[in-house]
Amino acid sequence: MTHNRGSRDDVAPGDAAVVRMSRVNKRFGRLHVLKNIDLNVARGECIVVFGPSGSGKSTLIRCINGLETFESGSITVNGIPVSHALGTIRDVRRTVGMVFQQFNLFPHMSVLENCTAAPTMVNGLSAREAAERAGAVLERVRIADQAHKLPSELSGGQQQRVAIARALCMQPSVLLFDEPTSALDPEMVKEVLDVMHELAEGGTTMVCVTHEMGFARSVATRMVFIDHGVILQEDSPKDLFANPKSVRIERFLEQILTH
Amino acid sequence: MAVERSTMPVLPPAPPSRSRVLVKGLFGSVTNTAITLAILAVLAVILPELFRWAVLDSLWAPASPQSCIQGDGACWAFIQDKARLILFGRYPPAEHWRPILAMALWMGAIAVSADWRQWGRRHWPRFLLVLWAAVLLVDAVLMAGGAFGLREVPLEMWSGLPLTIMIATFGLSSAFVLSIFLALGRRSRLPVVRWLSIGYIEIIRGVPLISILFMAAVVLPIILPPDLVIDKIVRAQVAFFLFFAAYMAETIRGGLQSIPKGQYEAADALAMSYWQSMRRIIVPQALRVTVPSMVNIFISAFKDTSLVVIISMHDLLGTTNAATNDPVWLGVYVEAYVFTALIYLVFCFMMSWYSQRLEVHIKTGRR
Numbered sequence: 220m221t222h223n224r225g226s227r228d229d230v231a232p233g234d235a236a237v238v239r240m241s242r243v244n245k246r247f248g249r250l251h252v253l254k255n256i257d258l259n260v261a262r263g264e265c266i267v268v269f270g271p272s273g274s275g276k277s278t279l280i281r282c283i284n285g286l287e288t289f290e291s292g293s294i295t296v297n298g299i300p301v302s303h304a305l306g307t308i309r310d311v312r313r314t315v316g317m318v319f320q321q322f323n324l325f326p327h328m329s330v331l332e333n334c335t336a337a338p339t340m341v342n343g344l345s346a347r348e349a350a351e352r353a354g355a356v357l358e359r360v361r362i363a364d365q366a367h368k369l370p371s372e373l374s375g376g377q378q379q380r381v382a383i384a385r386a387l388c389m390q391p392s393v394l395l396f397d398e399p400t401s402a403l404d405p406e407m408v409k410e411v412l413d414v415m416h417e418l419a420e421g422g423t424t425m426v427c428v429t430h431e432m433g434f435a436r437s438v439a440t441r442m443v444f445i446d447h448g449v450i451l452q453e454d455s456p457k458d459l460f461a462n463p464k465s466v467r468i469e470r471f472l473e474q475i476l477t478h
Numbered sequence: 479m480a481v482e483r484s485t486m487p488v489l490p491p492a493p494p495s496r497s498r499v500l501v502k503g504l505f506g507s508v509t510n511t512a513i514t515l516a517i518l519a520v521l522a523v524i525l526p527e528l529f530r531w532a533v534l535d536s537l538w539a540p541a542s543p544q545s546c547i548q549g550d551g552a553c554w555a556f557i558q559d560k561a562r563l564i565l566f567g568r569y570p571p572a573e574h575w576r577p578i579l580a581m582a583l584w585m586g587a588i589a590v591s592a593d594w595r596q597w598g599r600r601h602w603p604r605f606l607l608v609l610w611a612a613v614l615l616v617d618a619v620l621m622a623g624g625a626f627g628l629r630e631v632p633l634e635m636w637s638g639l640p641l642t643i644m645i646a647t648f649g650l651s652s653a654f655v656l657s658i659f660l661a662l663g664r665r666s667r668l669p670v671v672r673w674l675s676i677g678y679i680e681i682i683r684g685v686p687l688i689s690i691l692f693m694a695a696v697v698l699p700i701i702l703p704p705d706l707v708i709d710k711i712v713r714a715q716v717a718f719f720l721f722f723a724a725y726m727a728e729t730i731r732g733g734l735q736s737i738p739k740g741q742y743e744a745a746d747a748l749a750m751s752y753w754q755s756m757r758r759i760i761v762p763q764a765l766r767v768t769v770p771s772m773v774n775i776f777i778s779a780f781k782d783t784s785l786v787v788i789i790s791m792h793d794l795l796g797t798t799n800a801a802t803n804d805p806v807w808l809g810v811y812v813e814a815y816v817f818t819a820l821i822y823l824v825f826c827f828m829m830s831w832y833s834q835r836l837e838v839h840i841k842t843g844r845r
Contacts (some may be wrong), residue, residue: 312749
């Protein structure tokens with residue numbers, strides 16, 4: 220397994236945490252979704268967050284770029300606090316990319332425009348610079364030949380790869396994946412996972428909410444199991460699969476691995 | 479055929495021929511047959527009479543007013559005599575080439591702006607802005623005169639079709655822009671903005687257009703300081719602008735509501751500001767959804783410009799009324815309204831045709 224993460228061995232873990240979450244609490248009304256979450260993501264790490272549905276895993280990563288607010292605790296990205304009140308939220312979002320379950324591509328724009336819209340508007344790139352960058356990124360996710368199509372003309376797997384490209388075009392320091400393969404037909408899951416695999420091996424810092432245990436086993440530097448808003452275990456895939464610390468994790472793993 | 483079938487094995491069954499469908503629709507059941515016969519009976523009564531009136535017994539120039547009034551058919555001689563009055567009203571007849579040229583330029587600019595094939599081009603909005611500025615300037619000079627050796631024509635004399643087209647274009651385009659902001663305002667997170675938008679929309683929608691026009695024409699001069707004289711055309715223009723903005727805003731709000739939450743989140747996640755995401759992501763999608771209902775508003779608003787007649791302005795309907803008041807042709811008026819109705823019909827038909835083409839383009843094309 221080490222050979223899969225080889226490129227990341229020269230990055231000292233723990234050094235230069237990109238994301239720091241400390242004692243984060245989040246409620247939806249009376250429902251306490253996140254309870255005292257502490258989680259640091261170091262540069263170059265690929266963290267897989269998993270757990271039963273309704274456990275708060277999506278909410279957790281959506282707090283990192285401020286799509287969800289939280290009541291107490293603190294989150295910083297590259298030292299910038301995630302805060303609507305301080306007005307730093309857009310600074311955070313500039314460096315945090317996100318890939319959604321439902322892709323959320325802009326349907327009225329071509330693939331290329333999807334990738335160039337934010338870099339030109341938000342980062343002030345010229346149209347040419349943005350197009351060059353998008354071209355290179357689309358090449359990387361192997362979809363450059365579709366650059367002038369509309370999202371609706373692509374398959375689900377292709378759309379999700381475009382969504383990854385769109386996020387990468389902002390050159391984020393961390394990439395969040397919110398169940399990126401859950402809305403895909405089974406035969407398209409692989410092409411998306413392959414791209415994610417390559418990104419992880421290339422040293423992209425990633426936080427992925429996913430139940431793809433094969434992916435987790437081969438590229439995750441750490442796995443985080445969350446249930447009822449609490450992180451129950453945080454370990455390397457090897458240790459987590461070998462020694463689940465609670466019955467709940469054991470049962471959950473059994474269910475998704477045997478299904 | 480055989481080759482086609484072998485390459486495309488899953489062809490749907492061939493659609494029945496058009497005439498088959500027609501016959502089945504008209505006479506397929508007892509009810510259908512009864513309705514068809516009833517409609518045919520009504521048409522059999524109306525059409526020959528209409529044909530007789532409009533064609534067989536119609537009188538053309540140089541028929542005299544007397545023979546027209548005694549005659550039993552349509553008096554097209556009256557239209558031949560009054561067409562220019564209906565189209566241009568009080569505008570001096572010797573200068574009619576000026577409003578004709580002005581309208582041609584105006585319609586040309588509308589046609590260029592409406593061409594969706596160009597919308598994606600770079601600098602196109604800037605080009606349109608320059609184009610319209612130029613057209614407005616040239617048209618203003620053409621219509622008003624007083625420069626380049628053109629005879630001066632005061633604003634009160636602008637009437638007929640040019641006035642209708644002008645009020646409609648200005649009123650509707652500016653109302654359209656305002657309505658986008660009203661619709662966004664109504665969904666704003668800022669309470670003051672939201673309540674102002676809601677208040678505006680609800681109040682204006684709750685008031686008849688006629689009363690707003692009356693207020694613009696009668697009340698405004700009373701409440702404004704006496705030395706601030708705003709022309710009646712401008713006041714009517716503003717009344718239309720304010721009124722239709724409220725209606726369009728509700729249509730656009732419907733479009734905004736149909737945009738999935740994921741689109742907002744994707745724009746947010748890419749660090750776009752509120753205005754960036756509205757301008758590039760949300761509003762363009764909302765407008766696509768609202769094309770059919772928007773055109774519906776445009777068509778009814780275009781016809782509603784004829785309400786300026788009641789504040790004694792001479793738009794197309796006003797000049798039609800004026801034409802029917804000529805003592806020489808007294809008693810002839812139906813033809814004038816038929817003529818005017820046809821003009822309205824042509825314009826509304828063009829809008830409808832355009833919107834259908836645009837819808838198809840939006841569904842199938844890019845951008």
